[in-house]
Amino acid sequence: MTPAPELTAAGHLPRTVRWRGLAFALSGCTAAYLAGPFVLGTFGQQILSQAFFYAIVVVTVDLLWGHTGILTFGQSAFFGIGAYAIAITRAYYSSGIPVTALALIGAMVVAALVGIAVGWLSFWDRASPIYVAVVTLALPVVFTQVILSGHAFTGSSSGLPFPVPDISIEQWYWISGGLLLLIGAAAYVFVKSDAGRLLVAIRENEERCRYLGLKTSRIKTGLMAVCGAVAALAGACYAMFANVAAPAYGDFVFGTQLVVWTALGGRGTLIGPILGTVFINYVSAVLGGNFPFVWLLLVGLIFIVVVVYLPAGLAPPVFSGALRLGRIVADALGVARVRAVASEAPESIGRDRFSVVVRPEPAGTPVLHGGSQVALELRGVSKHYGSLRALEDVTFRAHRGEVVGIVGPNGAGKTTLLRCISDGRERSAGEVIINGARIGRLPPQDGVAFGLGRKFQAPSVFEALTVGDCLRVARSYRATPSFWRRSRALELPEAAQRTIEATGLAALIDEPAGTLPHGMKQALELAMVLALEPAVLLLDEPTAGLTSTERAAIGAVLTGLAQSHGLCILVIEHDLDFVRNISSRLVVLHLGRIVADGPVSQIVGSEVVRQVYVGGGTVT
Amino acid sequence: MTQFLDIVTFAGELFIVAIGLLLVFGILKIINLAHGAFLVVGSYATVVATRLNWDPWLALLVALAVGIALGALVERSVLRPIAARPLDTILATWGLNIVIVQLITLYFGRQMQFAKSAITGAVTLGGLTYSEYRLILLLIAVAVGAMVTVVMRTTQMGLIARAVIMNEELAQGLGINTRLVRFVTFCLGAGLASLAGALLTPLVSVHPLMGVPWLINAFMLVLVAGVSLGSLAVATLLLGGAQVLVSSYGNPVLGGLTIVILSVVILRFRTPA
CATH class of the missing domain: 3.40.50.300 (P-loop containing nucleotide triphosphate hydrolases)
Known part of the structure; x- marks a missing residue:
């Protein structure tokens, strides 16, 4: 069985389809979100609020696993840390707003520290990628046992109820959805930025990253810490929404569910996991109430089928199907303008045309004197x-x-x-x-x-990245990349620039490196190393x-x-x-x-x- | 003395649960997260055998056979297509775990089940009374371990298996049907998991989610042990022993974490071979 034809060799949608699908999906989602309270009753809003909080955690799973290749079963533990921090603070100390805010910040700091500890345990050099799965598998197990051994103080297995602020379901709907939009948008901007590209580079070829001077362990640990803090924030808000903090918020089953939802939606696409999470949770609340075991069984079966036959998840085929449908409808209606937009948009949006700029020689360029040093x-x-x-x-x-x-x-x-x-x-x-x-x-x-x-x-390059992006990653040792901007120009030292000109790579700057012939990959890797401006x-x-x-x-x-x-x-x-x-x-x-x-x-x-x-x- | 027996018998339980996982990890180079579900299947096989009034010893064989059959089905339908993506097999086998557990829940419900034990009662050893079944279980664990070791060391099949462990590509190049080796190993691993589940039934409460804690402990032990049966025995004795001691002198809830925490720390500080 071969993957859907829309996928490239690396298992990703071609840029154009992805961008167009994303634009459609984003506007559709936002419209649906804004229309929600006018269409749905209280029950529907409640389910969606819950799903939105889950989706925030799923965004962190997608950043870690989908983009960076860190398989984590432990994001639930961070969610649980946030939930219990708020619950314990409000139940025993104070339910005032300043204290709650302080507890929220404290929970995020603790979660970040736990994230750093997880990184320290998992991301030493030469650690197999399975180790992080081991450590993050252990994390929720440890979390639940700690909660259970807290007896009455943590509420043990029945959970810890606590006084919650007076917020209506509809208000929660706006809060959770707004937070999801905010965090989803921030994650999107980040993964599209120059710094975000490093995540994919690490997933594709961590050794090459190291030899390009990137401290990958530190980058991954930092990401783990930030993602932990975000998950804790979601957990804290969720506990206030649910009036209780329960061990199940931080357990192993929830941790694996997050991975299942991410895989079903389409890892590495952000929008796919978000939609997948919202959809699955909505349907399971509506249908699953009557047939909970059948529903779980169905999710498990679909999950296996997706992992085996559709590793990119359900989002890409669904998006491209929707696009095709849209085009057919447009054709049938004879709307020429819509067609023109639909076929030209990718050229202008998706194409990542950037210019190669030769970096001017810095003033302190070493000049050869004598030649005997x-x-x-x-x-x-x-x-x-x-x-x-x-x-x-x-x-x-x-x-x-x-x-x-x-x-x-x-x-x-x-x-x-x-x-x-x-x-x-x-x-x-x-x-x-x-x-x-x-x-x-x-x-x-x-x-x-x-x-x-x-x-x-x-040849050791980043197969899923374009030639230009490979060179950018190589430059990030010399020029710290931006966390929100995606630069258009590619600044290269003269030597690297001459190499790509001489071998014809300059004309292939937008091609994925994985599709290059062997010799071209050799040249690309040489140019990447030269972009470091080495002395030896x-x-x-x-x-x-x-x-x-x-x-x-x-x-x-x-x-x-x-x-x-x-x-x-x-x-x-x-x-x-x-x-x-x-x-x-x-x-x-x-x-x-x-x-x-x-x-x-x-x-x-x-x-x-x-x-x-x-x-x-x-x-x- | 009781404590010593507690430690060795607990190590025996851990060993018999982990050995199938270790074989699969060594030869297929994958982590089989459905191992816990296979264990549950074995336990429920004995429950069914009890309902049908079968002999409990026969139930063990039934559990083994069911496990092997299930393993064969899973290897063909799920694992073979994704043999080239080892990290994805972690996910696929977790999906299998969900499916199997849900099927069992649908049929049997979530409540605890009962199965007849082959042996009840206690033996007295030098003034000390101890559960006879736990001692027999330890003997079975030792016997299974010895049997696998003998097969690996002395038979043609074991030689081929060792060759695949060391260098699968080379073995393939030498005309060994590595596909078949993987298939047989996975069936055997699933059969052993199921057998372990059946053996544990008299000692634990049988319910659909019983497999997860065993799976997590076995997973940790296998990663610590690598692919050697000897190291697995040592790891189960040391880490299992630590767990028994922490549970009896410290907090039993935290005692359940001993293996997990020690394994993570050991993996962090062990120099890679």
């Missing part, structure tokens, strides 16, 4: 796997403006060497010094600050899969960079001709050791190299 120094770098020695006592210096080719047969330790330079934790022994600073055992995201940039052997560039087979013209172009960019900016480049290549053309010096690795190091002309014809490649065996 050491940019990179390795002292006794070793890497052991148990008794296997992948690298043994590798020591050499590379200077500014130098292009050093690292050659050697398969298994010589070339890629391991680059990894040991860029990730301090990988080294078993030895030191790496960049421009005079020891990088110690720091992880790759900190290595970027020293001026390191690494391109991986297999580590390249692992940068031109594999490129045509010879593209190779020559990239070679020219690289040598030009080394000469004009004093960049130090380490390049692993199997194509000896390419290496010969761009390198000034060769380092030959064999079985984890340096066996030769010198000018290209001297090394290429040497006996050592011949022996390493042809003769095999040990070289002494």
